[in-house]
Amino acid sequence: MIFKSLSIENFRNIKKQEFSFDKGMNIIYGQNAQGKTNILEALWCFTGAKSFRGAKDNELVRFNSQQAVLNLSFLDQQREQECTVKISKNRSAVLNGVEYPHASALAGKINCIVFSPNDLNIVKDGPVNRRRFLDTAICQLYPSYIGISKRYIKALEQRNSILKNLKFNPNMEEFMVDFENELAETGSSIIKYRKAYLEKINNYLPEIYKGLSNGKEEISVSYETLAGENKEDFLYALKASRKEDMISLSTSVGPHRDDIDIKINGIKARSFGSQGQKRSAALGLKLAESAVICEITGKTPVALLDDVMSELDISRQNYILNHIKDWQVFITCCDVANFENLRSGKVFHVENGCLIEG
Numbered sequence: 001m002i003f004k005s006l007s008i009e010n011f012r013n014i015k016k017q018e019f020s021f022d023k024g025m026n027i028i029y030g031q032n033a034q035g036k037t038n039i040l041e042a043l044w045c046f047t048g049a050k051s052f053r054g055a056k057d058n059e060l061v062r063f064n065s066q067q068a069v070l071n072l073s074f075l076d077q078q079r080e081q082e083c084t085v086k087i088s089k090n091r092s093a094v095l096n097g098v099e100y101p102h103a104s105a106l107a108g109k110i111n112c113i114v115f116s117p118n119d120l121n122i123v124k125d126g127p128v129n130r131r132r133f134l135d136t137a138i139c140q141l142y143p144s145y146i147g148i149s150k151r152y153i154k155a156l157e158q159r160n161s162i163l164k165n166l167k168f169n170p171n172m173e174e175f176m177v178d179f180e181n182e183l184a185e186t187g188s189s190i191i192k193y194r195k196a197y198l199e200k201i202n203n204y205l206p207e208i209y210k211g212l213s214n215g216k217e218e219i220s221v222s223y224e225t226l227a228g229e230n231k232e233d234f235l236y237a238l239k240a241s242r243k244e245d246m247i248s249l250s251t252s253v254g255p256h257r258d259d260i261d262i263k264i265n266g267i268k269a270r271s272f273g274s275q276g277q278k279r280s281a282a283l284g285l286k287l288a289e290s291a292v293i294c295e296i297t298g299k300t301p302v303a304l305l306d307d308v309m310s311e312l313d314i315s316r317q318n319y320i321l322n323h324i325k326d327w328q329v330f331i332t333c334c335d336v337a338n339f340e341n342l343r344s345g346k347v348f349h350v351e352n353g354c355l356i357e358g
Contacts, residue, residue: 001111001299002075003043005307010065011087012038013353017077024330025345027335028355035353036332037116037287043330044114045085047070047196048093048106048143049136052114054308060087076108076299094209104185111301113282113290115308117321122268122285123278127259134194137289148186154252155182164249176242182191183254184234188256191229197292198223198260204291209284213259219269219281222261226253276313283316288325305331 005020013035018242028036041060044052051060061068067088074081082279083106084094090236091103100106138145178283186311209219227237236252262269264277274283293301303324303346310333328342336347351357 001302003302004073004075004080007037007071008042008075009067009069010062011042011060011068011070014038014042014355015062015353016357017353019355019357020329021330022344022346023210023328026331027336027345027347028330030349030350031355034350035355036350036352037099037306038334039350039355040114040306040330041281042070042113043072043302043337044084045070045087045091045103046106047112048109048146049106049139049352052116052118052136057087058089066232066246070126070193072110076110079145086351094115100110101172104139104146105143107139107146107204107296110139110296111293111297111299112304113286113329114304115286115295116306117308117311119286120279120282120308122282123262123273124275127257130260130262131255131258133289134197134283138193138197139249139294141197141293142193142290145190148189148193151182152186152255155179155186156254156256159183160250162179163245163251166246180235180238182305183192183238183251187227187254188229188231188234191223191225191227191234194258197301200292200295200349201285203295205284207290208287208323209280212280212284212316213277214315217264217277217280219284220266223258225255225258227255227258230321250267254270277314280316283312287320290324300327303327303329305329307332307334309333309336 002023003021005018008014008016009016028039030036041051041053067086070085070087072083074083081096083096085103086092093100093103093106095106116127122133135149159176162176163180166172177294202221205219205221205347209217227234234254238251264273264281264283267273267279269281277306284300290303293299305320309331312320349358
């Protein structure tokens, strides 16, 4: 997959820009807060996934504007294609003339992987980052996962609402059964997706991590849950935790509380791993994600590297660049001198939301 050109209108701090890309390396440099990451974020919107920076849709629209419009021209399997994403309170999309009321329908059609400074914290921070890593990756490959996740979140909110109001109206407990059934159905499905995805990750991660650690260490990942991957076990876990949940006023079991257990040489990486080990594990997970995309779709994803190269040592930089040397790559950085020996590709300078080639 190759991104050919992009036009941006009223997205973040960018009023109006059009530019074409190199099929290989694209360097985007400039000082902080000028709009470098905004360009990668705009490209990421075409995956159908939420902002990798955690922004809400209306936060992507330029101040005092009604909507943002993004238009991407790209090659997929040697076929020229066109996609438009419009963002206001929500996102809609048009792909090759076919309209989608929700941009999430683009999931699985345009694939990217993104490395951002936050991704380097996948291992050392709390489980929410590891769950987000799983969910974002799975959504790109299996669009039905998005709907299942939305149903789960809605049922979870309803059950939590009942838990908070039981002390005022104890009779509400009888309504909890319907929401627990929905939680069990959708939650067990989410767990199955996540476990199956981690199995695919494990086909690639050990070898990748061995390369990142120069063969000195081994890594293993597994899924941790207090619920079950079938509906009956999930329901049992919900009922068993109900008394505790009535005290805490929240649902204590389910995929919203699950985690990935990451071990290096058999020891928990989050608690006992060094900074270098944690970064290598996070990078390994992202590179394994790209390998899974290639396996399932047969396509090479576009790589978006957001200001992470300067935070890595030379050996890790080289390992990443060697892994993606035949891909289309977009790299943001503050100092273009880091790439002064670039033999081919394009360089763009960003200042105050304006992008200039050269």
